[in-house]
Amino acid sequence: MPQQDPGAGSPAHLTTTVERGSFAVARCTCGWSGPARRSRDRARTDARGHAESP
Template identity: 75%
Template sequence: MESQSRAHRTTPLADAVHHRQPSHLTDTHERGAFALAECSCGWRGPARRSRDKARTDAADHAAAAAGSAPDS
């Protein structure tokens, strides 16, 4: 019998998703040549070649979730 599930992840973002925290905790990570942004709410940004753009996507999502997004 395994003491931990193979699906168990230890990153803060994964822990937040696992415990269904209502706050929007964003993170970026790389997959090959692309950077991706994701949030504890399940949102995922598009794959970007620019790490800075992926971070901007994450910040924009967090701001929109907090209700402080600029009007479009």
């Protein structure tokens, strides 16, 4: 189930973390998708990094 990353970015960058089997992937409403990670925390970090970048 997707989880909203609280406080991540502006309305243009709403990120979620999606699980695919044993991997977690960060995604954004702008179309960006991070790499698959075994660590959910690392996927959330990827999402925060994306939302904070200009």
